[in-house]
Amino acid sequence: MRGRPKAELVLTEPERDELVALTLRRKTAQALVLRARIVLACADGQDSKVVAAQQRVTPQTVGKWRARYVEHRLDGLLDAPRSGAPRTIDDARVDAVIAKTLESVPDGATHWSTRTMAREVGLTQTAVSRIWCQWSSNNPQCADDAGHPLGDG
Structure with a gap:
């Protein structure tokens, strides 16, 4: 195995059920569906390059969502707050x-x-x-x- 070692991604049964449910709901944002599919594939032990090819994303994208899920669980799949410009009028x-x-x-x-x-x-x-x-x-x-x-x- 080359490159940095990956943190182990193990899902509990309720987490797996929630991720699968996200992928099946019609109203779920497609970006969130993609992230859930990436996490599910990684949890099944698939290599990042294989997951990237299946989901038509880069291996870096797979690594990003894998790492965010390991660190923050389901909340890690949500968009991070964007900085924006600071207020100029108090x-x-x-x-x-x-x-x-x-x-x-x-x-x-x-x-x-x-x-x-x-x-x-x-x-x-x-x-x-x-x-x-x-x-x-x-x-x-x-x-x-x-x-x-x-x-x-």
Whole structure:
């Protein structure tokens, strides 16, 4: 045997039943079905290259899901959280925009526009629009990415 030694993959009967059930359910995401099939084949003692060929994936993919299953069991087959960009607008600024929207109006106008609010609080028009839509989920215009003061719509 060449390469790094693999951690032993042994399934309990309930684990095997759950993995088989995942592969048979019609509503299971296909990515999860593939991962379950990989784990089942590895648990049956098949070589990673054979499993990779059968499932039409790379041996590295087989190794990844095998290792994640050994370490995390069924939870390891789920997608890992993605990092994404960190927030750039903190809760205090969001609260300030909401408060200003609800408690005041700009000079010479009846309500705030995204542009006037953005200039007033030092954010972008898009940021103000997103804040308003987040806090006014019943506003049908938010589905179209149009930003309007809370309560209007």
